[in-house]
Amino acid sequence: AAALPVVINTWAFKKAADTAWGVLQLGGSELDAVEKGCGQCEIDQCDGSVGYGGSPDESGETTLDAMIMNGNTMEVGAVADLRHVKNAISVARKVMEYTKHTLLVGESASLFAVRMGFPYEDLTTQKSLSVYSEWLNQSCQPNYWKNVIPDSSKSCGPYKRPEKVTYKEEQISRRSFHNHD
């Protein structure tokens, strides 16, 4: 156990590691260390892959996912597709500490966060907007669609399933069938 305590985190996110280690040195708990360490990256927008202003989705919005797990009790708190709230892992910890649930998602998770005292803010930045508009100008490439029309490897959507005509289209063709002398 002489090798304890230990903090290990993905990528060379030094400030996050410093923050977590500092929490332990000041007598903070392991949960505090993970929350503050990961939270540091949410503030620093590490690599553009953590926190607000990064990874805009197909509508240009940034949403956040986070979790925290207590290995003593096996309790978990998690949020996914969290909108308009920056402190994702802190909200995840509130899910663990103030609900009997494990995972809250989407706008409902945001409403829970506001009730827990977190500010409701816009997660978009100039950077994420420019990343988004550049993507639109490049025929929405790359994207995550397949087997749709129009060809998602060549153009933007909206996309739809190719083999089945939609209900509305069927109605139109049936009506015109009767629409004759």
Added chain:
Amino acid sequence: TIGMIVIGGSGTVVSGTSTNGAVHKIPGRVGDSPIAGAGSYADSTAGGAAATGDGDIMMRFLPSYQAVEYMRMGTDPRVACQKVISRIQKYAPKFFGAVICANTTGSYGAACNKIPGFTQFHFMVSSPFLSHPTEQVVDCI
């Protein structure tokens, strides 16, 4: 994505992740990060693990849970991380991903999937043996 494992002096293991997901994702898409057992996993009787990379693929294999179970069986953290990467490689040889692992004695390791442009994985470690948080690197397999 940041994934983190903290093991305290008393042996308490805590893990966590935070991310803004895949760029240009379809609205509503959720990756592996917030999923216990995929994004990260912690069990104070065995250890902790956390993952980063292509969450659409990785979440299907629950790499963090599997790595902790390997460490429960006594597997060295570095090898446990390599084993979970290998399990995914069978089905998705070109997936982008990495895992970090630590056991209850404070041993740690990491592993990643070698693909063009990603042959090494950098991660941070802080422990009493290191004067300050240190960047370490592992070669992908």
